[in-house]
Amino acid sequence: MRRWFADFALVQGSWQRDVCIDVENGVIARVCSDAPRDDADYLGRYVLPGMPNLHSHAFQRALAGRTERFERPDDSFWTWREAMYREAAMADPDRLFVIARLLYADLLEMGYTRVCEFHYVHHQANGNHYAPVGAMSDALIAAAQEAGIGLTLLPTLYQRGGFRDEPLAPRQQRFAFALDDYLHLLDTLAARDEGFRFGAAIHSLRAVDAETIAAVCASPVLRARPIHIHISEQRRELEECLVVHGRYPIDRLIDIAPVDTRFCLVHATHASHDELAAIVRCGAVVGLCPTTEANLGDGLFEIGDYCRLGGRYGIGSDSHVGLDPREELRWLEYQARLASGQRNELGSATRPDVAANLWSDAVLGGAQACGASAGGIAVGADADFIELDPDDPAFAPVADQEVLAAWLFASARRPIKTVTVSGKRVIQEGRHSQRDVFESAFQDAVRSV
Ligand SMILES: [Zn+2]
Numbered sequence: 001m002r003r004w005f006a007d008f009a010l011v012q013g014s015w016q017r018d019v020c021i022d023v024e025n026g027v028i029a030r031v032c033s034d035a036p037r038d039d040a041d042y043l044g045r046y047v048l049p050g051m052p053n054l055h056s057h058a059f060q061r062a063l064a065g066r067t068e069r070f071e072r073p074d075d076s077f078w079t080w081r082e083a084m085y086r087e088a089a090m091a092d093p094d095r096l097f098v099i100a101r102l103l104y105a106d107l108l109e110m111g112y113t114r115v116c117e118f119h120y121v122h123h124q125a126n127g128n129h130y131a132p133v134g135a136m137s138d139a140l141i142a143a144a145q146e147a148g149i150g151l152t153l154l155p156t157l158y159q160r161g162g163f164r165d166e167p168l169a170p171r172q173q174r175f176a177f178a179l180d181d182y183l184h185l186l187d188t189l190a191a192r193d194e195g196f197r198f199g200a201a202i203h204s205l206r207a208v209d210a211e212t213i214a215a216v217c218a219s220p221v222l223r224a225r226p227i228h229i230h231i232s233e234q235r236r237e238l239e240e241c242l243v244v245h246g247r248y249p250i251d252r253l254i255d256i257a258p259v260d261t262r263f264c265l266v267h268a269t270h271a272s273h274d275e276l277a278a279i280v281r282c283g284a285v286v287g288l289c290p291t292t293e294a295n296l297g298d299g300l301f302e303i304g305d306y307c308r309l310g311g312r313y314g315i316g317s318d319s320h321v322g323l324d325p326r327e328e329l330r331w332l333e334y335q336a337r338l339a340s341g342q343r344n345e346l347g348s349a350t351r352p353d354v355a356a357n358l359w360s361d362a363v364l365g366g367a368q369a370c371g372a373s374a375g376g377i378a379v380g381a382d383a384d385f386i387e388l389d390p391d392d393p394a395f396a397p398v399a400d401q402e403v404l405a406a407w408l409f410a411s412a413r414r415p416i417k418t419v420t421v422s423g424k425r426v427i428q429e430g431r432h433s434q435r436d437v438f439e440s441a442f443q444d445a446v447r448s449v
Pocket residue numbers: 055057118230266318
């Protein structure tokens with residue numbers, strides 16, 4: 001058991017003073033405020049729970065910034081997807097490992113302490129399996145372990161080219177798993193005890209049929225593990241789902257699958273008010289990725305409405321055009337302000353601190369999506385902490401209670417001093433100790449010729 005002490009820590013959505021945190025086996029065993037420091041190790045002046053990143057496609061990091069030139073008048077998600085397929089075609093276990101390892105170190109330096117890897121590039125470019133079949137999964141596991149980030153691996157099922165059972169295109173062959181092979185991969189992961197979590201992902205309703213989704217959800221290995229799905233992201237997909245099934249995607253998913261607290265509905269951008277209410281009744285988390293959703297022109301999620309209904313959400317960096325959790329959270333609040341013409345959309349009379357609400361709610365939703373049994377600085381949660389740099393000039397004019405708002409909305413220059421994952425320090429003085437090694441391997445692997 002190790003005892004940590006913080007002068008101020010964000011506990012259950014508000015700053016508490018003189019906080020002692022006991023950690024056992026990487027998990028928080030006890031939290032006390034107004035406590036004496038005694039011989040506890042010092043965690044910092046301003047300490048936040050680490051942020052889970054609930055949606056990542058690590059290989060897409062090498063594509064970020066390369067699709068921002070006009071190519072045709074109808075540039076869209078669907079034309080971007082072709083560039084993404086070309087990037088996916090270059091992935092192999094070695095390349096994926098070095099891309100993911102640097103990405104995960106970058107994410108840690110920005111305050112993300114866990115990542116859910118929605119992983120669908122499983123096989124060789126011609127569709128043949130690697131030996132072992134989980135070689136690409138192993139690359140992600142090794143990358144997370146070297147970087148020191150908490151991993152929830154979500155091997156993704158992808159079987160068809162559209163809602164009418166269209167076959168996969170040649171460039172999609174490397175995503176394909178037969179159901180039995182897929183469930184076997186999950187069983188293989190369950191047999192390992194190597195410090196990572198796993199769950200399942202269904203790529204989308206267009207990529208897997210209803211019967212198969214039901215079979216995955218009923219698999220015993222997933223009884224208490226997360227299940228993620230891309231849903232309701234692009235309007236074209238909504239219309240196709242409506243034509244084929246007579247239902248919009250979220251209604252359709254709830255018709256065919258036992259949606260519950262295991263589920264993370266990634267994007268849910270075009271959810272109607274009734275669909276949002278249905279998600280809240282199921283207890284599922286919505287996975288919001290505002291920088292990617294903006295980059296791809298997906299649309300605006302009704303975050304204000306959803307929060308007033310009591311909905312749970314977390315954030316993800318998805319295609320990695322943004323790596324800073326503060327940027328995702330600002331976009332959430334700002335898109336609501338731009339739509340309503342008002343301010344402080346995600347605050348209320350009982351919860352007035354918008355920055356504290358954003359950070360705490362996304363931590364809790366993210367922990368649920370990672371498959372953790374609790375979230376935040378609370379008993380049973382992963383001992384993940386970030387320490388703000390108390391010497392940042394952005395904090396000089398503000399009271400202790402306003403530090404989080406200054407950090408999140410006023411762009412502190414030296415954002416994070418230390419990061420602790422499962423009770424272990426992985427970032428000191430804002431920098432990952434292996435950064436130079438990770439960077440040069442990344443540059444060698446991806447440098448454009
Ligand atoms: Zn995604």
